[in-house]
Amino acid sequence: xxxxxxxQSQAGRNGLKEKVLTLDTMNPCVRxxxxxxxxxIVQRALELEQELRQGVKKPFTEVIRANIGDAQAMGQRPxxxxxxxxxxxxHPSLLSSPDFPEDAKRKAERILQxxxxxxxxxxxxxxxxxxxxxxxxxxxxxxxxxxxxxPNNIFxxxxxxxxxxxxxxxxxxxxxxxxxxVLIPIPQYPLYSAALAELDAVQVDYYLDEERAWAxxxxxxxxxxxxxRDLCRPRALCVINPGNPTGQVQTRECIEAVIxxxxxxxxxxxxxxxxxxxxxxxxxxxxxFKKVLxxxxxxxxxxxxxxxxxxxSKGYMGECGFRGGYVEVVNMDTDVQQQMGxxxxxxLCPPVPGQALLDMVVSPPTPSDPSFAQFQAExxxxxxxxxxxxxxTEQVFNKVPGIHCNPVQGAMYSFPRMQLPPRAVQRAQELxxxxxxxxxxxxxxxxxxxxxxGSGFGQREGTYHFRMTILPPMDxxxxxxxxxxxxxxxxxxxxx
Amino acid sequence: xxxxxxxQSQAGRNGLKEKVLTLDTMNPCVRxxxxxxxxxIVQRALELEQELRQGVKKPFTEVIRANIGDAQAMGQRPxxxxxxxxxxxxHPSLLSSPDFPEDAKRKAERILQxxxxxxxxxxxxxxxxxxxxxxxxxxxxxxxxxxxxxPNNIFxxxxxxxxxxxxxxxxxxxxxxxxxxVLIPIPQYPLYSAALAELDAVQVDYYLDEERAWAxxxxxxxxxxxxxRDLCRPRALCVINPGNPTGQVQTRECIEAVIxxxxxxxxxxxxxxxxxxxxxxxxxxxxxFKKVLxxxxxxxxxxxxxxxxxxxSKGYMGECGFRGGYVEVVNMDTDVQQQMGxxxxxxLCPPVPGQALLDMVVSPPTPSDPSFAQFQAExxxxxxxxxxxxxxTEQVFNKVPGIHCNPVQGAMYSFPRMQLPPRAVQRAQELxxxxxxxxxxxxxxxxxxxxxxGSGFGQREGTYHFRMTILPPMDxxxxxxxxxxxxxxxxxxxxx
Numbered sequence: 001x002x003x004x005x006x007x008q009s010q011a012g013r014n015g016l017k018e019k020v021l022t023l024d025t026m027n028p029c030v031r032x033x034x035x036x037x038x039x040x041i042v043q044r045a046l047e048l049e050q051e052l053r054q055g056v057k058k059p060f061t062e063v064i065r066a067n068i069g070d071a072q073a074m075g076q077r078p079x080x081x082x083x084x085x086x087x088x089x090x091h092p093s094l095l096s097s098p099d100f101p102e103d104a105k106r107k108a109e110r111i112l113q114x115x116x117x118x119x120x121x122x123x124x125x126x127x128x129x130x131x132x133x134x135x136x137x138x139x140x141x142x143x144x145x146x147x148x149x150x151p152n153n154i155f156x157x158x159x160x161x162x163x164x165x166x167x168x169x170x171x172x173x174x175x176x177x178x179x180x181x182v183l184i185p186i187p188q189y190p191l192y193s194a195a196l197a198e199l200d201a202v203q204v205d206y207y208l209d210e211e212r213a214w215a216x217x218x219x220x221x222x223x224x225x226x227x228x229r230d231l232c233r234p235r236a237l238c239v240i241n242p243g244n245p246t247g248q249v250q251t252r253e254c255i256e257a258v259i260x261x262x263x264x265x266x267x268x269x270x271x272x273x274x275x276x277x278x279x280x281x282x283x284x285x286x287x288x289f290k291k292v293l294x295x296x297x298x299x300x301x302x303x304x305x306x307x308x309x310x311x312x313s314k315g316y317m318g319e320c321g322f323r324g325g326y327v328e329v330v331n332m333d334t335d336v337q338q339q340m341g342x343x344x345x346x347x348l349c350p351p352v353p354g355q356a357l358l359d360m361v362v363s364p365p366t367p368s369d370p371s372f373a374q375f376q377a378e379x380x381x382x383x384x385x386x387x388x389x390x391x392x393t394e395q396v397f398n399k400v401p402g403i404h405c406n407p408v409q410g411a412m413y414s415f416p417r418m419q420l421p422p423r424a425v426q427r428a429q430e431l432x433x434x435x436x437x438x439x440x441x442x443x444x445x446x447x448x449x450x451x452x453x454g455s456g457f458g459q460r461e462g463t464y465h466f467r468m469t470i471l472p473p474m475d476x477x478x479x480x481x482x483x484x485x486x487x488x489x490x491x492x493x494x495x496x
Numbered sequence: 497x498x499x500x501x502x503x504q505s506q507a508g509r510n511g512l513k514e515k516v517l518t519l520d521t522m523n524p525c526v527r528x529x530x531x532x533x534x535x536x537i538v539q540r541a542l543e544l545e546q547e548l549r550q551g552v553k554k555p556f557t558e559v560i561r562a563n564i565g566d567a568q569a570m571g572q573r574p575x576x577x578x579x580x581x582x583x584x585x586x587h588p589s590l591l592s593s594p595d596f597p598e599d600a601k602r603k604a605e606r607i608l609q610x611x612x613x614x615x616x617x618x619x620x621x622x623x624x625x626x627x628x629x630x631x632x633x634x635x636x637x638x639x640x641x642x643x644x645x646x647p648n649n650i651f652x653x654x655x656x657x658x659x660x661x662x663x664x665x666x667x668x669x670x671x672x673x674x675x676x677x678v679l680i681p682i683p684q685y686p687l688y689s690a691a692l693a694e695l696d697a698v699q700v701d702y703y704l705d706e707e708r709a710w711a712x713x714x715x716x717x718x719x720x721x722x723x724x725r726d727l728c729r730p731r732a733l734c735v736i737n738p739g740n741p742t743g744q745v746q747t748r749e750c751i752e753a754v755i756x757x758x759x760x761x762x763x764x765x766x767x768x769x770x771x772x773x774x775x776x777x778x779x780x781x782x783x784x785f786k787k788v789l790x791x792x793x794x795x796x797x798x799x800x801x802x803x804x805x806x807x808x809s810k811g812y813m814g815e816c817g818f819r820g821g822y823v824e825v826v827n828m829d830t831d832v833q834q835q836m837g838x839x840x841x842x843x844l845c846p847p848v849p850g851q852a853l854l855d856m857v858v859s860p861p862t863p864s865d866p867s868f869a870q871f872q873a874e875x876x877x878x879x880x881x882x883x884x885x886x887x888x889t890e891q892v893f894n895k896v897p898g899i900h901c902n903p904v905q906g907a908m909y910s911f912p913r914m915q916l917p918p919r920a921v922q923r924a925q926e927l928x929x930x931x932x933x934x935x936x937x938x939x940x941x942x943x944x945x946x947x948x949x950g951s952g953f954g955q956r957e958g959t960y961h962f963r964m965t966i967l968p969p970m971d972x973x974x975x976x977x978x979x980x981x982x983x984x985x986x987x988x989x990x991x992x
Contacts, residue, residue: 017759017795019829030666039841072615083587086586090582117570120818121813121817123564123566158847169523170522173522194842266513320617320845321616321847335518342530346531353850
C-alpha cells in the first residue's frame with residue numbers, strides 16, 4: 001500500500017492525492033462479503049433491462065427475474081385486507097370513508113392507538129410496538145398448539161435479515177482458535193455467509209443430503225462440528241426450515257435430533273422459519289423448533305437457547321418491501337437479552353408500517369369478521385397456486401436429461417442439479433467463472449431468464465445447481481421452465 | 497470464564513448447564529455500546545407510564561418524553577399531502593376516489609410505476625428505487641444552487657442511521673496503532689459512539705466550543721487529530737450540522753476551514769445534515785458541505801471524499817417511523833462505492849414506504865399543483881412553531897440562575913449547561929451515577945419530564961448538561977420549561 005500524500009502543496013502540485021478509502025485500505029471483512037442473490041448476475045439483468053428499454057435487439061423481449069423470492073414483483077396481488085388496514089393507518093381521515101370494512105377500521109384504530117401520537121410517523125420502542133409483540137406472541141401460541149410465548153421475548157425487526165444479523169452479532173467473539181464458529185447448511189441462503197464474513201466469524205459448513213431430498217444428516221452435522229473444533233470455537237447452529245434454496249421441509253424427528261445435538265454440544269440454535277406458511281408437499285408439515293423444543297421437556301425446554309425468525313416478506317402475503325419481521329428468543333440469558341435490546345435501540349426502531357403489516361399477518365380476520373371470507377379466499381388462492389407451481393417445476397425439470405430436481409416441499413425455490421459437459425466447465429475456467437455462473441450468464445443473455453448459480457449458495461465440489469423461484473405466474477412459469485430446459489439441452493449439445 | 501459443561505448426562509444430573517451466550521461470552525464490542533437517547537432513563541420513563549396506567553399515585557399525571565426528536569409523538573400532525581400519496585401507493589384502488597387531489601394521484605402513480613410489480617410490497621434495488629434517487633439528485637441540485645448531483649452517487653437507506661453505520665463500516669480496518677480512528681464532535685449524537693464501539697474503531701473526540709455557541713474550533717480539531725495519531729490511524733471526520741444535541745448552525749467560513757483541514761490531513765468527511773431544514777436563528781443559514789466543497793474548486797471539489805446524510809425523520813415532516821433516508825457520496829473511489837452497494841444488498845433494500853415518503857420530501861408540490869397552497873401552509877406552520885419554541889426555550893432557561901442555554905440556532909434540541917451543587921455531585925457519586933444522570937432521574941421521578949443527561953452525549957469534564965427536545969406543543973413546552981426551571985432551583989436548594 002503506497003504511503004499517503006499528506007503534504008497539501010505537494011498534492012496541489014501533482015494534482016493527485018490517494019483517496020482515504022480504497023480497496024486496499026477499506027474494511028477487509030466487507031471486501032470478503034459475497035451476496036449472490038443480488039450479485040453480478042443481477043447487475044447484468046438490470047443492464048439488459050436498460051438495453052431493452054433503449055430498443056437494443058435481444059433474443060427475448062423481457063428479463064424474467066427468477067433470482068429472488070419477490071412475489072409481488074412477479075405479479076402476485078397484495079392481500080386486500082392488509083392494504084386496506086395499512087391505508088387507514090397511513091391516512092386516518094379514511095376512517096370515515098364508507099368504502100372500508102368495519103373490521104379493517106377497528107384494526108387500524110387499534111394499531112394507531114398503540115403508536116406514539118397515534119401516528120405511524122412516530123418512532124416505536126426499539127423492540128417494536130408492545131401491542132404488536134403481544135399479537136405475535138398469541139400467533140405463536142396458536143401456531144404451536146397452545147405452548148405459551150412471552151411478548152418480552154419477541155423483538156420486531158427490519159425484515160428477518162436484520163434480526164438474524166443482530167443475533168449473529170451477539171455471538172461473535174474471540175481471536176484465532178477461540179474465534180466464534182457458526183454452523184450453516186450448504187447450500188445456504190447467502191445472508192449467513194455474508195454476515196459471518198462481515199463479522200469476521202468462522203463459517204462452518206454442514207452439507208445437506210441431496211440424495212435424500214436435501215435432508216439434514218446428523219452424522220454430517222457431527223463431522224462438521226468436530227472438524228471445526230480444531231480451528232475455531234463453534235457456538236451456534238443455523239437451520240433453515242423450510243429450506244432456502246433447497247425447499248425441503250424437516251420432519252419432527254429430524255428437528256428433535258438437531259435440538260438434542262445442539263444441547264449436547266453446547267450450541268445456540270438459530271431457526272430461520274420465514275417460509276413456515278409455504279409448505280406444499282403431501283405428507284410434509286411445518287413444525288416449529290420452539291414447539292418441538294418445548295414438547296421435549298426439560299432439560300431441553302428449560303435450557304436450550306433458541307432464536308426463531310419470521311418475516312412478512314414470504315408466506316401468502318409476500319410483502320417484502322415493507323421490511324417487517326420478528327425474532328422470538330427462548331432460554332436466552334436475561335443480561336444478554338437486555339444487551340440485544342440495547343443494540344437494537346441504536347437503530348431506533350424497525351419501520352413502523354412494516355410492524356403494522358406484521359400485525360395483520362399474525363392477527364388476520366376471524367370467522368365473525370366481515371373481511372374473513374375474502375381474506376381466506378385470497379390467501380388460499382395464493383397458496384394453492386404456489387403449490388401447483390412447486391409441483392410443475394419439479395415435473396418439468398425432471399423430464400430433462402441432465403437435470404435432477406428434488407421435490408419442492410416448501411419455500412419458494414427449486415434448486416435443480418444439472419450436469420455440465422466437461423468442455424463447458426473448461427471454458428468457464430478459462431473465463432475465470434464458476435461453471436454454473438457461466439451457464440447462468442449464458443442463459444440470461446440468450447433467454448432473459450435470471451436465475452442464481454448454485455455456487456452462490458454453496459454446493460458439493462463438482463456438482464452444479466441453480467436456484468430459480470417458483471413465483472412467475474403459471475403461464476409464464478411454464479414457458480420459463482420450457483425455455484430453460486431447452487437451453488440446457490442446447491448448451492449441453494454445444495459443449496459436447 | 498467457567499468451562500462449559502458439555503456432558504449431557506452430567507448436565508441432566510445437576511440440572512444446570514451454563515448458557516452458550518452470556519455477558520462473559522458475548523461480543524465484547526456490543527457490550528461496550530451505549531446509547532443514552534434510549535438508555536436507562538427512558539426505560540424508567542416507560543415504567544413510570546406503566547405505573548400511571550395502573551393507577552399508582554405520582555406527583556405528575558403524564559410522562560413527557562422530551563428525550564428524543566420524535567415530532568409526531570409530541571402531537572405534530574403529518575403533512576397531508578405526504579400521507580395522501582402514501583395511502584394511494586399502499587392501496588391503489590383509492591386512485592379512483594374523488595377525495596384525493598390530482599397531483600397526489602399523479603405522484604402515487606409515478607412512484608408505483610417505478611416499483612417492481614407496481615407495488616410497494618416488492619423489494620426495490622438495494623440502493624433504492626432509481627426514480628427516487630433521480631428525484632433526490634434533483635433536490636440536491638436545487639438546494640445547492642444548481643451544482644449537479646449524480647443519482648448513481650445516492651444510496652437510499654433505512655433512516656440516516658443505517659447509512660452512517662454503513663459508511664463507518666467501510667472505514668474500519670487495522671489493529672493496534674493502525675486501528676481506524678474517527679473524529680467526532682463532543683457533545684455528539686450517540687449513534688456515533690455506539691457504532692464506533694460496535695465496530696471496534698477508535699473514537700477521537702474534538703470538543704465544540706460552548707463559550708462560542710458550540711462553534712467548531714479548528715485549533716481543537718487539530719489538537720484532537722495530532723494527539724490521536726499516537727494511538728490510532730485517524731481516517732474520518734464527522735460533523736453534525738445543524739448540531740445535535742447542540743443546535744449550532746455552522747458558518748460557511750467554518751465549513752470551508754473544515755474541508756481544507758480534512759483535505760490537508762487526509763480525512764474522509766462525513767456530514768450529518770439531517771436537520772438541514774431546521775434553521776431558526778436570524779443570520780443563520782444552512783450551507784451543505786457538498787455545495788461548499790464544490791464551490792471551493794479543485795483540488796477540493798475533485799478529490800476530497802465526502803458522504804452527506806439526510807433523513808425523512810426530521811425537517812418539517814418528522815416522519816420518523818417510516819425510516820427513510822439517504823446518503824450522497826462525493827469523490828468516493830469507484831471500487832469502494834461498488835463495495836458499498838454490495839454491502840447494502842445483503843440487507844436487500846430499505847423499506848419501500850420510507851423510500852416513497854422520501855420522494856415526496858424531495859419533490860414536493862410546485863406552485864401549479866392543486867396541493868401546493870395547503871402543503872406550503874402546513875410546512876410553514878410547523879417550521880414557524882419550531883422557531884418560536886427554539887426562542888422560548890433559550891429565553892426561559894437563561895432566566896434561571898445556574899442554567900445557561902446557548903441559542904438554539906437549528907435542529908430540535910436545547911442542550912443547557914447547569915450548575916450542580918457539590919453535595920449533589922457527591923450524592924450522585926455515592927449512588928454510582930453521573931451527576932447529571934442523578935439530576936435527570938430525580939427530575940423524571942418528581943415531574944414526569946424525561947430529558948437525557950449530557951453525559952450520554954459527552955461534555956467537558958466537570959460540566960453538566962441535559963438535552964431536551966423543543967418539540968412539545970407550545971403550551972406544554974412552556975409548562976415543561978417552567979417546571980424544569982423550578983425543579984433545578986429546588987434541587988440546588990436541597991443540596992446547598
